[in-house]
Amino acid sequence: MRRIYFLVPDITTTKKIVEDLLLQKIEEKHIHVIAKRGTPLEDLPEANLLQKTDFIPAVEQGVALGGATGLLAGLVAVALPPASTVIAGGVLLATTLAGAGVGSWFGGMVGMSVGNRQIKEFEDAIEAGKLLVLVDVPTDRVAEIEDRVKQHLPQVEVEQTEPRVPSFP
Incomplete structure:
Protein backbone atom coordinates (compact mmCIF):
# COMPACT_ATOMS: atom_id res chain seq x y z
CA MET A 1 0.00 0.00 0.00
CA ARG A 2 1.08 3.53 -0.69
CA ARG A 3 -0.40 6.72 0.69
CA ILE A 4 -0.98 9.57 -1.73
CA TYR A 5 -1.65 13.14 -0.63
CA PHE A 6 -3.47 15.87 -2.53
CA LEU A 7 -5.14 19.17 -1.75
CA VAL A 8 -8.74 19.90 -2.70
CA PRO A 9 -10.17 23.44 -2.69
CA ASP A 10 -13.63 22.77 -1.21
CA ILE A 11 -15.99 20.27 0.43
CA THR A 12 -18.16 19.75 -2.66
CA THR A 13 -15.25 18.66 -4.82
CA THR A 14 -13.88 16.53 -1.99
CA LYS A 15 -17.22 14.72 -1.71
CA LYS A 16 -17.21 13.99 -5.45
CA ILE A 17 -13.66 12.66 -5.29
CA VAL A 18 -14.40 10.49 -2.24
CA GLU A 19 -17.54 9.10 -3.92
CA ASP A 20 -15.52 8.28 -7.03
CA LEU A 21 -12.81 6.59 -4.94
CA LEU A 22 -15.46 4.49 -3.22
CA LEU A 23 -16.82 3.47 -6.63
CA GLN A 24 -13.28 2.46 -7.57
CA LYS A 25 -13.37 0.00 -4.66
CA ILE A 26 -11.11 2.00 -2.35
CA GLU A 27 -12.53 1.25 1.08
CA GLU A 28 -13.59 4.19 3.24
CA LYS A 29 -11.10 3.12 5.92
CA HIS A 30 -8.33 3.91 3.41
CA ILE A 31 -9.53 7.48 2.74
CA HIS A 32 -8.70 10.24 5.22
CA VAL A 33 -9.60 13.93 5.05
CA ILE A 34 -7.88 16.64 7.06
CA ALA A 35 -9.41 20.11 7.25
CA LYS A 36 -8.99 23.31 9.22
CA ARG A 37 -10.18 22.99 12.80
CA GLY A 38 -13.89 23.71 13.02
CA THR A 39 -14.63 22.84 9.40
CA PRO A 40 -17.69 20.57 9.24
CA LEU A 41 -16.73 17.52 7.15
CA GLU A 42 -20.31 16.23 7.11
CA ASP A 43 -20.09 12.60 5.95
CA LEU A 44 -16.48 12.67 4.73
CA PRO A 45 -14.07 10.22 6.39
CA GLU A 46 -12.07 12.34 8.81
CA ALA A 47 -8.46 11.44 9.52
CA ASN A 48 -8.00 10.03 12.99
CA LEU A 49 -5.23 10.52 15.53
CA LEU A 50 -2.99 7.95 13.85
CA GLN A 51 -2.99 9.93 10.59
CA LYS A 52 -2.71 13.35 12.23
CA THR A 53 0.17 12.55 14.58
CA ASP A 54 3.53 10.81 14.43
CA VAL A 114 3.77 15.82 17.68
CA GLY A 115 1.99 16.54 14.41
CA ASN A 116 2.54 14.20 11.47
CA ARG A 117 5.78 15.16 9.72
CA GLN A 118 4.32 14.14 6.37
CA ILE A 119 1.54 16.74 6.53
CA LYS A 120 3.58 19.65 7.93
CA GLU A 121 4.13 21.12 4.46
CA PHE A 122 0.36 21.25 3.88
CA GLU A 123 -0.49 23.17 7.08
CA ASP A 124 -0.63 26.61 5.43
CA ALA A 125 -2.97 25.36 2.70
CA ILE A 126 -5.19 23.63 5.28
CA GLU A 127 -5.37 26.81 7.36
CA ALA A 128 -6.31 28.70 4.17
CA GLY A 129 -9.38 26.46 3.86
CA LYS A 130 -8.24 23.68 1.56
CA LEU A 131 -8.78 20.03 2.44
CA LEU A 132 -5.97 17.49 2.45
CA VAL A 133 -7.00 14.05 1.27
CA LEU A 134 -4.88 11.00 2.11
CA VAL A 135 -5.64 7.82 0.20
CA ASP A 136 -4.06 4.44 0.85
CA VAL A 137 -3.97 2.47 -2.39
CA PRO A 138 -2.23 -0.66 -3.65
CA THR A 139 1.08 0.22 -5.29
CA ASP A 140 -0.07 -0.91 -8.72
CA ARG A 141 -3.12 1.43 -8.61
CA VAL A 142 -1.38 4.71 -7.72
CA ALA A 143 -1.36 6.05 -11.31
CA GLU A 144 -4.97 4.95 -11.87
CA ILE A 145 -6.20 6.72 -8.73
CA GLU A 146 -4.21 9.85 -9.60
CA ASP A 147 -5.96 9.89 -13.00
CA ARG A 148 -9.37 9.51 -11.36
CA VAL A 149 -8.66 12.45 -9.07
CA LYS A 150 -7.49 14.55 -12.04
CA GLN A 151 -10.86 13.96 -13.73
CA HIS A 152 -12.43 16.03 -10.94
CA LEU A 153 -9.57 18.50 -10.54
CA PRO A 154 -7.45 18.74 -13.70
CA GLN A 155 -5.05 21.17 -12.02
CA VAL A 156 -4.47 18.95 -8.97
CA GLU A 157 -0.97 17.77 -8.27
CA VAL A 158 -0.53 14.68 -6.19
CA GLU A 159 1.77 16.34 -3.72
CA GLN A 160 3.48 13.38 -2.22
CA THR A 161 3.45 9.62 -2.24
CA GLU A 162 4.42 7.89 0.96
CA PRO A 163 6.37 4.73 0.19
CA ARG A 164 5.09 2.57 3.04
CA VAL A 165 1.84 2.71 4.92
CA PRO A 166 1.34 0.78 8.16
CA SER A 167 -1.25 -1.90 7.60
CA PHE A 168 -3.19 -1.46 10.84
CA PRO A 169 -4.33 2.20 11.06
Missing part, protein backbone atom coordinates in the same frame (compact mmCIF):
# COMPACT_ATOMS: atom_id res chain seq x y z
CA PHE A 55 2.39 8.04 16.79
CA ILE A 56 3.45 5.02 14.73
CA PRO A 57 6.94 6.25 13.71
CA ALA A 58 7.54 7.38 17.30
CA VAL A 59 6.55 3.96 18.69
CA GLU A 60 8.85 2.26 16.18
CA GLN A 61 11.74 4.50 17.20
CA GLY A 62 10.92 3.98 20.88
CA VAL A 63 10.98 0.20 20.53
CA ALA A 64 14.35 0.31 18.77
CA LEU A 65 15.97 2.75 21.19
CA GLY A 66 14.41 1.20 24.28
CA GLY A 67 15.33 -2.33 23.19
CA ALA A 68 18.92 -1.30 22.48
CA THR A 69 19.16 0.48 25.83
CA GLY A 70 17.69 -2.55 27.63
CA LEU A 71 20.12 -4.87 25.87
CA LEU A 72 23.04 -2.63 26.85
CA ALA A 73 21.82 -2.54 30.45
CA GLY A 74 21.51 -6.34 30.42
CA LEU A 75 25.05 -6.72 29.09
CA VAL A 76 26.34 -4.48 31.86
CA ALA A 77 24.40 -6.51 34.45
CA VAL A 78 25.81 -9.78 33.08
CA ALA A 79 29.36 -8.44 33.03
CA LEU A 80 29.26 -7.74 36.76
CA PRO A 81 30.14 -10.71 38.98
CA PRO A 82 28.61 -13.12 39.94
CA ALA A 83 26.89 -14.06 36.67
CA SER A 84 26.00 -17.56 35.56
CA THR A 85 25.19 -18.44 31.96
CA VAL A 86 21.59 -19.49 32.63
CA ILE A 87 20.76 -16.35 34.55
CA ALA A 88 22.62 -14.16 32.03
CA GLY A 89 20.32 -15.16 29.15
CA GLY A 90 17.25 -14.39 31.23
CA VAL A 91 18.64 -11.04 32.34
CA LEU A 92 19.45 -10.06 28.75
CA LEU A 93 16.02 -11.05 27.51
CA ALA A 94 14.20 -9.36 30.39
CA THR A 95 16.08 -6.07 30.15
CA THR A 96 15.74 -5.95 26.36
CA LEU A 97 11.99 -6.58 26.51
CA ALA A 98 11.53 -4.12 29.37
CA GLY A 99 13.53 -1.48 27.50
CA ALA A 100 11.52 -2.05 24.31
CA GLY A 101 8.24 -1.79 26.25
CA VAL A 102 9.19 1.39 28.07
CA GLY A 103 10.66 2.86 24.87
CA SER A 104 7.49 2.18 22.88
CA TRP A 105 5.35 3.70 25.61
CA PHE A 106 7.46 6.86 25.84
CA GLY A 107 7.75 7.03 22.05
CA GLY A 108 3.99 6.74 21.67
CA MET A 109 3.39 9.49 24.21
CA VAL A 110 5.78 11.80 22.40
CA GLY A 111 4.38 10.84 18.99
CA MET A 112 0.82 11.67 20.08
CA SER A 113 1.87 15.20 20.92
Whole structure:
Protein backbone atom coordinates (compact mmCIF):
# COMPACT_ATOMS: atom_id res chain seq x y z
CA MET A 1 0.00 0.00 0.00
CA ARG A 2 1.08 3.53 -0.69
CA ARG A 3 -0.40 6.72 0.69
CA ILE A 4 -0.98 9.57 -1.73
CA TYR A 5 -1.65 13.14 -0.63
CA PHE A 6 -3.47 15.87 -2.53
CA LEU A 7 -5.14 19.17 -1.75
CA VAL A 8 -8.74 19.90 -2.70
CA PRO A 9 -10.17 23.44 -2.69
CA ASP A 10 -13.63 22.77 -1.21
CA ILE A 11 -15.99 20.27 0.43
CA THR A 12 -18.16 19.75 -2.66
CA THR A 13 -15.25 18.66 -4.82
CA THR A 14 -13.88 16.53 -1.99
CA LYS A 15 -17.22 14.72 -1.71
CA LYS A 16 -17.21 13.99 -5.45
CA ILE A 17 -13.66 12.66 -5.29
CA VAL A 18 -14.40 10.49 -2.24
CA GLU A 19 -17.54 9.10 -3.92
CA ASP A 20 -15.52 8.28 -7.03
CA LEU A 21 -12.81 6.59 -4.94
CA LEU A 22 -15.46 4.49 -3.22
CA LEU A 23 -16.82 3.47 -6.63
CA GLN A 24 -13.28 2.46 -7.57
CA LYS A 25 -13.37 0.00 -4.66
CA ILE A 26 -11.11 2.00 -2.35
CA GLU A 27 -12.53 1.25 1.08
CA GLU A 28 -13.59 4.19 3.24
CA LYS A 29 -11.10 3.12 5.92
CA HIS A 30 -8.33 3.91 3.41
CA ILE A 31 -9.53 7.48 2.74
CA HIS A 32 -8.70 10.24 5.22
CA VAL A 33 -9.60 13.93 5.05
CA ILE A 34 -7.88 16.64 7.06
CA ALA A 35 -9.41 20.11 7.25
CA LYS A 36 -8.99 23.31 9.22
CA ARG A 37 -10.18 22.99 12.80
CA GLY A 38 -13.89 23.71 13.02
CA THR A 39 -14.63 22.84 9.40
CA PRO A 40 -17.69 20.57 9.24
CA LEU A 41 -16.73 17.52 7.15
CA GLU A 42 -20.31 16.23 7.11
CA ASP A 43 -20.09 12.60 5.95
CA LEU A 44 -16.48 12.67 4.73
CA PRO A 45 -14.07 10.22 6.39
CA GLU A 46 -12.07 12.34 8.81
CA ALA A 47 -8.46 11.44 9.52
CA ASN A 48 -8.00 10.03 12.99
CA LEU A 49 -5.23 10.52 15.53
CA LEU A 50 -2.99 7.95 13.85
CA GLN A 51 -2.99 9.93 10.59
CA LYS A 52 -2.71 13.35 12.23
CA THR A 53 0.17 12.55 14.58
CA ASP A 54 3.53 10.81 14.43
CA PHE A 55 2.39 8.04 16.79
CA ILE A 56 3.45 5.02 14.73
CA PRO A 57 6.94 6.25 13.71
CA ALA A 58 7.54 7.38 17.30
CA VAL A 59 6.55 3.96 18.69
CA GLU A 60 8.85 2.26 16.18
CA GLN A 61 11.74 4.50 17.20
CA GLY A 62 10.92 3.98 20.88
CA VAL A 63 10.98 0.20 20.53
CA ALA A 64 14.35 0.31 18.77
CA LEU A 65 15.97 2.75 21.19
CA GLY A 66 14.41 1.20 24.28
CA GLY A 67 15.33 -2.33 23.19
CA ALA A 68 18.92 -1.30 22.48
CA THR A 69 19.16 0.48 25.83
CA GLY A 70 17.69 -2.55 27.63
CA LEU A 71 20.12 -4.87 25.87
CA LEU A 72 23.04 -2.63 26.85
CA ALA A 73 21.82 -2.54 30.45
CA GLY A 74 21.51 -6.34 30.42
CA LEU A 75 25.05 -6.72 29.09
CA VAL A 76 26.34 -4.48 31.86
CA ALA A 77 24.40 -6.51 34.45
CA VAL A 78 25.81 -9.78 33.08
CA ALA A 79 29.36 -8.44 33.03
CA LEU A 80 29.26 -7.74 36.76
CA PRO A 81 30.14 -10.71 38.98
CA PRO A 82 28.61 -13.12 39.94
CA ALA A 83 26.89 -14.06 36.67
CA SER A 84 26.00 -17.56 35.56
CA THR A 85 25.19 -18.44 31.96
CA VAL A 86 21.59 -19.49 32.63
CA ILE A 87 20.76 -16.35 34.55
CA ALA A 88 22.62 -14.16 32.03
CA GLY A 89 20.32 -15.16 29.15
CA GLY A 90 17.25 -14.39 31.23
CA VAL A 91 18.64 -11.04 32.34
CA LEU A 92 19.45 -10.06 28.75
CA LEU A 93 16.02 -11.05 27.51
CA ALA A 94 14.20 -9.36 30.39
CA THR A 95 16.08 -6.07 30.15
CA THR A 96 15.74 -5.95 26.36
CA LEU A 97 11.99 -6.58 26.51
CA ALA A 98 11.53 -4.12 29.37
CA GLY A 99 13.53 -1.48 27.50
CA ALA A 100 11.52 -2.05 24.31
CA GLY A 101 8.24 -1.79 26.25
CA VAL A 102 9.19 1.39 28.07
CA GLY A 103 10.66 2.86 24.87
CA SER A 104 7.49 2.18 22.88
CA TRP A 105 5.35 3.70 25.61
CA PHE A 106 7.46 6.86 25.84
CA GLY A 107 7.75 7.03 22.05
CA GLY A 108 3.99 6.74 21.67
CA MET A 109 3.39 9.49 24.21
CA VAL A 110 5.78 11.80 22.40
CA GLY A 111 4.38 10.84 18.99
CA MET A 112 0.82 11.67 20.08
CA SER A 113 1.87 15.20 20.92
CA VAL A 114 3.77 15.82 17.68
CA GLY A 115 1.99 16.54 14.41
CA ASN A 116 2.54 14.20 11.47
CA ARG A 117 5.78 15.16 9.72
CA GLN A 118 4.32 14.14 6.37
CA ILE A 119 1.54 16.74 6.53
CA LYS A 120 3.58 19.65 7.93
CA GLU A 121 4.13 21.12 4.46
CA PHE A 122 0.36 21.25 3.88
CA GLU A 123 -0.49 23.17 7.08
CA ASP A 124 -0.63 26.61 5.43
CA ALA A 125 -2.97 25.36 2.70
CA ILE A 126 -5.19 23.63 5.28
CA GLU A 127 -5.37 26.81 7.36
CA ALA A 128 -6.31 28.70 4.17
CA GLY A 129 -9.38 26.46 3.86
CA LYS A 130 -8.24 23.68 1.56
CA LEU A 131 -8.78 20.03 2.44
CA LEU A 132 -5.97 17.49 2.45
CA VAL A 133 -7.00 14.05 1.27
CA LEU A 134 -4.88 11.00 2.11
CA VAL A 135 -5.64 7.82 0.20
CA ASP A 136 -4.06 4.44 0.85
CA VAL A 137 -3.97 2.47 -2.39
CA PRO A 138 -2.23 -0.66 -3.65
CA THR A 139 1.08 0.22 -5.29
CA ASP A 140 -0.07 -0.91 -8.72
CA ARG A 141 -3.12 1.43 -8.61
CA VAL A 142 -1.38 4.71 -7.72
CA ALA A 143 -1.36 6.05 -11.31
CA GLU A 144 -4.97 4.95 -11.87
CA ILE A 145 -6.20 6.72 -8.73
CA GLU A 146 -4.21 9.85 -9.60
CA ASP A 147 -5.96 9.89 -13.00
CA ARG A 148 -9.37 9.51 -11.36
CA VAL A 149 -8.66 12.45 -9.07
CA LYS A 150 -7.49 14.55 -12.04
CA GLN A 151 -10.86 13.96 -13.73
CA HIS A 152 -12.43 16.03 -10.94
CA LEU A 153 -9.57 18.50 -10.54
CA PRO A 154 -7.45 18.74 -13.70
CA GLN A 155 -5.05 21.17 -12.02
CA VAL A 156 -4.47 18.95 -8.97
CA GLU A 157 -0.97 17.77 -8.27
CA VAL A 158 -0.53 14.68 -6.19
CA GLU A 159 1.77 16.34 -3.72
CA GLN A 160 3.48 13.38 -2.22
CA THR A 161 3.45 9.62 -2.24
CA GLU A 162 4.42 7.89 0.96
CA PRO A 163 6.37 4.73 0.19
CA ARG A 164 5.09 2.57 3.04
CA VAL A 165 1.84 2.71 4.92
CA PRO A 166 1.34 0.78 8.16
CA SER A 167 -1.25 -1.90 7.60
CA PHE A 168 -3.19 -1.46 10.84
CA PRO A 169 -4.33 2.20 11.06
